[in-house]
Every structure is written in C-alpha cells, then in structure tokens.
Amino acid sequence: MLTPRTRDTLHGIAPPRDRTLWLHQPIERSLPPSFRERYAAFRRTQPRTPRLTKRMVNARGLDFAVFTSPAVPGSLPLACVTGGMIYSHALLWPALSPLAAGRQVILYDLRGRGASQAAPAPRQSRVEFDAADVPAIRDAMGFARWDVLGHSWGGGIAMLAAARDPEGTRRLVMVDAVGVTSDWIADLHEAALARLHGRDRAVLAALDPRLLQDDNPQTHGEYSRAIYPAYFSDPTRIGGFSPPPETSQTGAAVAALLRREGYDWRPDAARVAATTLLIHGSDDVLPPRLAHETAAVITRARVEVITGAGHMPFWEQPEWFFRIVSQFLDAPDLGR
Secondary structure, three states, X not given: OOOHHHHHHHOOOOOOOOHHHOOHHHHHHHOOHHHHHHHHHHHHOOOOOOOOEEEEEEEOOEEEEEEEOOOOOOOOOEEEEOOOOOOOHHHOOOOOHHHHHOOOEEEEOOOOOOOOOOOOOHHHOOHHHHHHHHHHHHHHXXXXXXXXXXXXXXXHHHHHHHHXXXXXXXXXXXXXXXXXXXXXXXXXXXXXXXXXXXXXXXXXXXXOHHHHHOOOHHHHHHHHHHHHHHXXXXXXXXXXXXXXXXXXXXXXXXXXXXXXXOOEOHHHHHOOOOEEEEEEEOOOOOOOHXXXXXXXXXXXXXXXXXXXXXXXXXXXXXXXXXXXXXXXXXXXXXXX
C-alpha cells in the first residue's frame, strides 16, 4: 500500500510539513475558488489528521490490510468501506479524517484491492464475498460491535454486511450509495454525459459502458477515471481532479457480474437491524431518489440530502457532512 510519503513522491510533490494535508494540497489547488476556500476553511478548524497504523488481519483465509486511527475511549469504532470497487482505502483517507476526533476510524482494503490478499480465483469473486468479509474482520480484530460507514458501491457492501451482522453492527451510514436494485445502472452513462462538456465529455463518450460487463481491470479503471468529473456538483470546475490509477482483477470481476446479471438487495435491506443514516448529495449523478428507495426498505432509516454536493459530500460540503454524521454516531441508542 502506498504510504502518504510514497504517494507524494509519485505525484512529484514534497511531503508537506503538516502530513494531514498530503492528499488535500493537490486537491485544493485544482478546485474552484469557492470550493477550495470553503474546504480549506473547514480543514483549518479540524485537528491534525492522525497517523494510521497498518496491520494485516487474517479473516476467512485471507490477509486484509487494515488501517486504524488511535482508539478513542468510550466510543465504538467506525469501520469504513471504500467505494469504486477497484480502489483501496485511499479514496476515503484522509477525506474522512475529521471523524477520527470522536472515534477510532478503521479502514481496510477489500479483498484483492490495495494491499489485501486476493482469493485464489479472483475472477469468481462476488459482492457477497466482500460483504461477508466485514463481520469476519470485526471478529478477527476482537470487536464485539462497531458502526459501519460505506461510500458509493461501498455503501451497498456495508448494507449487505449489516444485514449479515445484526448483533455486531450498531449504526450504519450509507454515503451516496448505489441503489438497492441495479435499475440505476442503465441510466448512469447518459446521465454522466449530460453533465460533462468539452474534453471530459469526449473522453467518456468514447467509452462503451457495455464493455464493463467484462471483467477486464484496465477497462474498469479507464472508465472509472473518465466518469469521475461527473460525480461533482460542478464538473466543469474541478481542474482535472481524478482518482488514483488503481486496478483490481477482483474488483473488476465483482463489478462486471453486478452489471451483467443485475441485483436486487431489497430482501437484504429489510433484514438490516442497525439504525441507518443515508446521506446523498443533491447534485449527485446517482439521483437522491436511490437513497429514499433504500430507506423505504430498511426498518429504521432516515435520509439527509446535502444541497450543493455531488457524489463526494465530504469534500464539497464538509461542514454539513461531518456535522450530520458525527451527530448521528454520537446520539444515544434508543434500543432495538
């Protein structure tokens, strides 16, 4: 797994004196002034980003790379599940670091992504395997209970995991999560094209989303980077900001299978016992109706739509996002 210092070297930037900004510095230079200034102002109000401790955790016969912030006495840890299917935990850190002030944040690389071990037959991977890994990692780390947060595809994985682990999951946060059924996938490409202009639109238009039904990791990586600008509230002003150039055979296989066969997770969602918060950006290319449709199936769930945010509200509206999530996680339990 790339460390902050390694990533700085690869991007040609010297590691900042304040290591909490190793990812944020290039982001802030590329964003429009209002976005950059709002984000920078929020970061100045936050404690320094804590250093993560890496360890390998064996669960279900695989070694998972797990990254933890310091423990916070009196609070349950928060496990975070990365979206994107092909990416490591780096998509969520230090983006979610403000949450570490009130609880231990636990990130991990999904099987076959980042520094985690792949199964012997990665092309046979399924999202159900990813979901079953979450409670297995909890058990291997010795936690009787924790809260779980998932973003995008990771929101779906987190929900499936919570359905399988009712005693071990207290609260569930789904951030701009994919839909509870796969109906949204058919509209995604055209919806993204409608938001893009110029070179960004031309790059995405040149790609055929039907090819994502094949598990070629390079195809999935290329498409993920091409569609990325459409995930922002104002795609024309993100200055070329893009995700890391990661690929994963395991992740590509999982995503391809979901696209080929579709899915319906409503029976799983109905089994979620955890109190659930669904956060969704008002301007996400994945429409907010997906959050409402999922919440309608989960027994105890509410939706918060964040105005002026796309798919990553923790970057575009951090004050609102972190206030809502922290209040939800800090609220006392009302019982089952």
